[in-house]
Amino acid sequence: MLKRLISNDLPRSRVLAVLLVALLVALAFAPFIFPGVKALNVAAKVLIFLVLVASFDLLLGYTGIVSFAHTMFFGIGAYGVAIASNHLGPTWGALAVGVLGALGLTLALSLAVGLFSLRVRAIFFAMITLAVASAFQTLASQLSEVTGGEDGLSFKLPPVLSPSFELFENPVLGVMVDGKLISYYLLFAVALCLLLALLRIVNSPFGRVLQAIRENEFRAEAIGYRVVVYRTLSSVMSALFACLAGAMLAVWLRYNGPDTSLSFEIMMDVLLIVVMGGMGTVYGAAIGSALFLVAQSYLQDLLRLASEATAAVPTLSALLSPDRWLLWLGVLFVLSVYYFPTGIVGRLRVAAALRKR
Amino acid sequence: MSLRDIDLKPLLLVPALALAVLPFMGSPSTWLTLTVAGLAMGMIIFIIASGLTLVFGLMDVLNFGHGVFIALGAFVATSVLGSMGDWTGSDELWRNLVAVLPAMLVAMAVAGAVGLAFERFIVRPVYGQHLKQILITMGGMIIGEELIKVIWGPQQIALPLPEALRGGIYLGDAAVEKYRLLAVVVGALVFAVQVWVLSRTKIGLLIRAGVQDREMVESLGYRIRRVFVGVFVVGSALAGLGGVMWGLYQQNVVPQMGAQVNVLIFIVIIIGGLGSTGGALIGALLVGLMANYTGFLAPKVALFSNIALMVAILLWRPQGVYPVANR
């Protein structure tokens, strides 16, 4: 039954299976295992990025389409919730309106983008999506009346999800069961469902056709699969999942701004995770997101220590400054593309297969 | 090649755009000021884009990190000009030029040198793999941007124009900035040199042929790889020059300027057609004009207007205005 739940997409590597189970447990019981606000924040971000990266991998790893417009849909989801809650008040109805509105806009836009991608060469398409994402970010920061401009929008959520709400008066297992905790488990449930849905999609006949198209588009068309339809569907689905991830982000932060969800940094983070985790594997998104976000949060502390330790050598100290986190991210990124082309998951699976022989 | 062999239709796009907005301008002098500004910006963008389009066209290499050379050139210029305060502060034009010229040359040299390293260590290992090229060159740009922050600091630095280059002259009613005229002249010069090299020298011939059919050029006995490295370095140096001019145009530089200008560059070479110098010029002029016209008429849609322009042109010619044969 477990196999059917994960759509027969087995880890195929003992190490990977252990990591995944560990991740699942860690995320499921995060508030209890890792006390503190920061840890919970990291865990929530892992959940959000998991969905976002997996959706991007559907597009890149499974269908072979390079698009930098992904953060645009992430932002639409986040802004949908933000704008609705801001203007309609902190109710479940507002949330629903926000999410559905965002999904609708995402559907329309991703359809347009997806169909356009078929008219131009892949190189052009990649560059155009870069331009569009950039423009969208500028637009968001300029439509101040709607989006709150550069400052973004802060808003309240339904009472059950507010931090001040307390389900029980006394702490359970050492942790207060407040709105934040409930929000976390809401995110957890949503992320788990979306991940299982993605697993189902990529392991279905539809998913296999996508991979066939990625390998040899001409051949796929010759066999009789309407490539146009499959690619468009893939673009749309990937965008919808990204939109939902954005909604999750907004619910967690109770705030959204152009930099929170539309920045190029997020796109780079997603790219790095996809490459490091392993393209064309949903589990890669999971492991990659976890590793990356944990590193990002705690590495900056490490860098700070290193920077202070090397204060005597100013250039070295400047290089190791926690503000220069992105520099090391870039180096890591380049190295991953060279030496980990199949990502962590790919490496683990190959190692496992070799050991079997 | 006789004149009737040149496809004239795309050339008409530039004056067409300029004339189309004339009725909305209010006064001819405003139009003139904006048009010169647009042409100047377009020329600077052309300087940057011309190298990139040849790199794309010649070796099918997708360099998403071209912006790093722009930023590098600009920042190097701040250091050079900053140390020549007495020359830039002077009222005399020749003194100012003596300061600006070395700044440009040093910026080009540094950008070219970094370009050499970039090609060797970042681009070369991933020949033929488009996806990896996109990823790696983006990574390279991020690394470059951060290193700039390490060397020059993360905040923006002012890059004031030397004294004699400030201000404007009056053409009738219209105020035209001196620096913008200089930019147009420099840009035209770069274009002229490129066209001369491409059409009158053997190496230019090699490049033009290589853009069309790389294999055949190798079969004729030429090591096209070396040509490519040269084109990459020259392209990087030109981006550095463009960076200096862009910085002077904006009168300040920020580490993110590479990524910002990158988007415009991509739009330009898509409009122009990968591998076409003439196309890059037309694309750049159109983008420059569009940015300035919409900046005046409807500032909020400035970037979108350029994207709309690109989409419109792609619907007319999906490969750009001057598609290069055989690809």
Place this chain on the structure above:
Amino acid sequence: MSHYHSKTGLFAPPPAPAQVASVKPARAPLPDADALLRLEGVHTHIGAYHILHGVDLVVPRGQLTMLLGRNGAGKTTTLRTIMGLWQASQGKVVFDGQDITRLHTPHIAHLNIAYVPENMGIFADLTVKENMLLAARHAKRASQMDEARLQWIFKLFPAVEKFWNHPAGKLSGGQKQMLAVSRAIVEPRDLLIIDEPSKGLAPVMINNMIDAFQQLKASGVTILLVEQNIHFAKRLGDQVAVMDNGQVVHAGSMQALADDEALQQSLLGLAL
């Protein structure tokens, strides 16, 4: 530089070709010094596809060798392997005593080997003059090209002179073919490797082409020619090699093949 990534995935490569029937390769014995180009057991893979299954070929110096065979026999692949455009996965290619199997294409071209591909490789946006100038490695400017040689080429192929300053893309198919061959001979070369030069040519132009090759042969150039046009082959060829399924199944003199109708039938399905 071509990059062919092995495409695994849902589509398995086509089944291995059936073994060639009965015909025994009859090779005329040649002393080594007379073989300008020699292929020994050359295998070529393109991705997952095994195209050449051990090609043995001898191209004697100063003679014109025809490479005949059905479509898909591997003739073009053989030429490309010789030129280094595709790497042989096994076997040796020896030119004038030198092993050129692992050399890069520009290096091979520098050994004075000229290649005219099936698609002619004309640079459409360049003028005829520029196409020729590119092929003339020793000339930095058009004025430095050998005038006498150019005049000889103009006599052979008048179209090249007529369209000298026009974009090569404006030429007709046949004229492009002539330009492609002209490019190969604008400077003296030791070996010409040509893929279907008579394709799409009108009969009168074919005569010009034959004339040109005969003049080249007279001047001592070695030629390896892939052809489908049997009459063309018969008039020009000194030696002939027939390919099928990635192997050379017959090699010998053209005269011997022309005289043996039964052999022609079994190899090519028709009489010369």
